[in-house]
Amino acid sequence: MIKFTNVSKTYHDGDKSLNGINLGIKQGEFVFLVGHSGAGKSTLLKLITREEKLSEGRISVLGDEITKIKTNKIHKYRRNIGIVFQDFKLLKDKTVFENVEIAMRVIGTNPNKIKPRVMEVLHKVKIADKYNKYPSELSGGECQRVGIARAIVNKPSIIIADECTGNLDIDNSKSILNLLNDINAEGVTIIMATHDIEMLKMFSKRVVVLEKGKIIKDTKRDLYEVSV
Numbered sequence: 001m002i003k004f005t006n007v008s009k010t011y012h013d014g015d016k017s018l019n020g021i022n023l024g025i026k027q028g029e030f031v032f033l034v035g036h037s038g039a040g041k042s043t044l045l046k047l048i049t050r051e052e053k054l055s056e057g058r059i060s061v062l063g064d065e066i067t068k069i070k071t072n073k074i075h076k077y078r079r080n081i082g083i084v085f086q087d088f089k090l091l092k093d094k095t096v097f098e099n100v101e102i103a104m105r106v107i108g109t110n111p112n113k114i115k116p117r118v119m120e121v122l123h124k125v126k127i128a129d130k131y132n133k134y135p136s137e138l139s140g141g142e143c144q145r146v147g148i149a150r151a152i153v154n155k156p157s158i159i160i161a162d163e164c165t166g167n168l169d170i171d172n173s174k175s176i177l178n179l180l181n182d183i184n185a186e187g188v189t190i191i192m193a194t195h196d197i198e199m200l201k202m203f204s205k206r207v208v209v210l211e212k213g214k215i216i217k218d219t220k221r222d223l224y225e226v227s228v
C-alpha cells in the first residue's frame with residue numbers, strides 16, 4: 001500500500017539524498033526507519049507526505065500514484081496520513097482540547113461530532129484529564145500524547161513519526177512507543193524514523209536501515225543484530 005520504485009531525490013543541484021529506493025510497506029505494518037544523521041530518513045518521510053517531490057522513480061500510496069496528485073488535491077490526500085513531530089508542533093495559545101479539535105475543524109467535520117471524538121482520543125492517549133491545560137503546563141511526554149491524539153483524530157491509515165521520541169526520556173519514549181503500538185494493533189500503518197536503538201531492541205518491529213540515501217538493510221529478523 002506504500003510502494004517506492006527506484007526512487008531518487010536530489011535537492012537543488014546537490015547530491016542524491018535518496019538513491020534508487022525500492023520499498024514496499026503493507027497496510028498495518030510498523031516500520032522503524034534508522035540510519036545516521038543525513039542518511040535520508042526525513043526525506044523519505046517527506047516524499048510520502050508530499051512535502052517534497054521525488055526526482056526520479058514512482059511512489060504509490062493507498063493506490064494513488066502520488067506524483068500525479070494535483071496540488072489542489074494534496075490536502076485531501078494528506079487526510080490519510082497523521083504526522084507526529086519531534087518538537088510536537090502544538091499551538092501554544094490553544095488548550096489540549098483545542099489543539100486536537102482544530103485538526104477536525106480544518107477538514108470540515110460536522111461540529112456535533114467533534115467534541116465526542118476529541119474526548120475519545122484524549123482518553124485513548126491518557127491525557128483527557130488535562131484537556132483544558134495549555135502546552136506550557138504539560139511535560140514533554142504529555143505534549144507528545146497530544147501530538148499523537150491530533151495525528152489520529154481523523155482516523156488516518158498511516159502515521160508518520162519523525163524522531164517523535166527524540167525529545168523524551170526513556171520512560172516517556174517507551175510509553176509513546178506503547179501507544180503507537182496500540183494504534184498499530186488497530187491496523188494503522190506506522191513509519192517511524194528514529195536514532196533510538198534502545199527502542200529498536202525493546203519493540204520487535206521491521207527495521208529499514210538507510211545509509212547515504214540507500215537502503216542497506218531491511219529486516220524483520222532479530223533486531224539485536226542492528227548496529228547503527
Ligand SMILES: Nc1ncnc2c1ncn2[C@@H]1O[C@H](COP(=O)(O)OP(=O)(O)OP(=O)(O)O)[C@@H](O)[C@H]1O
Nearest residue numbers: 011012014017035036037038039040041042043044
Ligand atoms: N531542504 C533541503 N535542501 C537541501 N538539502 C537537503 C534538504 N533536506 C535534506 N537535505 C539533505 O539531504 C540529505 C538527507 O537529509 P535527511 O534530513 O533526509 O536525513 P536524516 O536521515 O533525516 O537526518 P537526521 O537524522 O539528521 O534528521 C542530507 O545530506 C541533507 O543535507
